[in-house]
Amino acid sequence: MRFGTKARLAAIATAAVFALSACGSGSSSSSSGGAVNGAGKTLDVLVGVNTAYPEQQKQWMSDTAAKFKQQTGATLKFETFTSANEELTRIQTSVVSGQGPDVYALGTTFTPTAYSTGAFKVLTDSDWNKIGGKDRFNQAALGISGPDSSHLIGVPFASRPFVMAYNKTMLKAAGIDKPATTWDGLVDQAKKMTDPAKGQYGMAIAYKDNFDPWKYIWGMSVQAGNPLVDGKTAKLDDPTVKTAYSTYFGWLTKDKVVNPASVGWSNSQALADFASGKDAYFLMTSSGSIPTLDKSPIKDQWDYALMPTVAPGQTSDKAGSNQAASILSGDNLVVASYSKNQDLALAYINLVTSKDEQLNYQKIFGDLPANADALASLDSAPHMAALTQAAKESKATPFTGAWSDIQLDLLNVVVQSIPDLSSGNVSDSALNSRISDAQNKAQQSLNRVK
């Protein structure tokens, strides 16, 4: 088995590293108070490869290393990973051997999994003080740093909130003055702008994307007051979830406001279709779509808006329900418990989460700052208003190690429904059985949480 072999190789590599580390000397360094003096030391940071801006990332790394050297005297070494699996393998070997990167950049949805390994430092109040205090950050972004406010491992570094893009010209032509704020309203608007004869549709939806679908289901459920996970109980069998799926599928089968070809679209294909001017709305996109849209035929006709925050079937925001304009998405920085350079690690985090560095990072890569001041200063920049608002109104997905499973279960309902979707009708019974299947699997995953 190819995978069996891979797993076995990973295991033996782990064992080898373990053996080596046993021989390694425990040269722990005692840190003195005040400014961190890291002369002669090396801080190892693991970050994800930025495939969209590889050259810029290299430049950013060397610039940051130079600044870090100037501040602390220590050398900064970057390592990169290309996928969550690679990162997990890296964490695995490092944790077992007790050596490896000092600081990791983690995706937000991966943070609960990382937390459940117990390999990362829970930040104390004095730790937070060393990186400018919790107030330095966009408070919403702290939502997925730990299970509760006293057990935070992740320091927010970048935000990628989700919004929807709209075609101003099409909305104007249909006499719509501003984008809808309820899901029902959005469908009504979309119907007005749909004209299959001209190949024009109200919404561009990526039904075959490997991530998008569960975000809709999660969002609509949360807006209807169901967080999907309540303690150790999965609540996928709640009627709100079925409403969410029915609404999501209904855009194609019932309302007919999306292109039938979208059952085969990934997010980038939906973006391309919107960018060619064929759709009025493109949902579930982030700041990463700016470069594409600014080079497209509709470059002067688009803008971002918050996605609807009122659950399907409702007309106004339920009192007390969270807005959940977007899932909380972006990157967190975590410090490895085994790191012998804890103070240096905090000094690095302090550097890269400062206002200037965060704005610089936003300028290069487009990710929104997690630094509150930096975020506020972007409000007036083009296309930024909706993004910054979404960043502030993002809500974290449930903080449990089972979430990656649940996410997959939610997505699986859509994957298995696509043939029905394509034929124009997702039957009630089929949907029910798929949802109950997902509920069972989700509950099993939650049962295993330790």
Add this chain to the structure above:
Amino acid sequence: MTTSNSASGTRHAARAARRASGPAPAVGPTNDPDESPTRSVPAISEGFETPAGKRGRGPSERNRPLWMLIPGGVLMIIVIIVPLLLGIYMSLLDLDQYTLRQWIEAPFIGIANYIEAVTQTNLFHGVWLSVSYSFIATVIAMPIGIAAAVATQNAFKGRAVVRSVFLIPYILPSFVVATVWRTMFQPGGIIDKSFHSLGADPGLFLNGPNTYWTLIFVQIWASWPFIYLLALAGLQAVDHEVHEASALDGALWWTKLRYVIFPYLKGPISLAFIIGMLNHINNFTLPFVLFGIPAPHDVELLPVLTYVTSFQSFRFGLSAAMAVVSLILIAIPLFIYLRVVKLDEAEQGGRK
């Protein structure tokens, strides 16, 4: 030559001198006491029983320098045996994201992973899909590959070009093959459009029941050149005299192919069949890139299932158990197959 041990020194010298004397009268047994007399008849070893061979262990067996196998043996232990044992050990642990940190201390749960793998996962479904799809793809690719090999056997103008073109699908990385076909198969893609222009609506290719056949189709496209290569190698081994002889006997092309050429191909083709099968069963990139994760139910193949269990659900113990179970499930027919076709005898080709 050492000076401290003069006795052995002189012996070496004597032996060297004997050798240097070339094809001298002493062709028979040497007088050297540490060489057994049976060594003098090494020529008659294959095919004929020697009197010496009847006395228990044969002479060539007794003095085999087995220690020369040590480097290979050590490598085999490190590369195959140790990871295999570790994998089996892992399959007995409750190893997941929560216990990963001290995985050596992860709770030992015996065969619980195996029970779960068999009763609560789609393991058998996955094994069945993997094996059946591999079998169909291999069986269909086989005649295509052989036909291509036979067609390019005789020299003609441009044969080199045709042979190179045939290899293109084999050279392309799986990832590229899958990406290209996914683009063509998607709704509104070129294949979908072609069907519609013919008035047919085959439905989706990348979701639903058609996925199984999509996968088989792409797999055949990507892997027939492999069969072609091995068949070509087999054809090269056919003696020229055989062609002439059958031509003199007035054999028609089909008779010639069936009774003269194919027997030569039996070995290479049996080999191609088994390697092809194993390659297909192991193929992860193709279904992963074509259909994504989570896979549609009809192409929830074994490698995809193991991948999801390991790297999406982080259940390393369960996934190791699934790997072991599937290894056993696939090893049994494989063993029988190897016994039946007797691949090691295939070297004799058409001599039968």
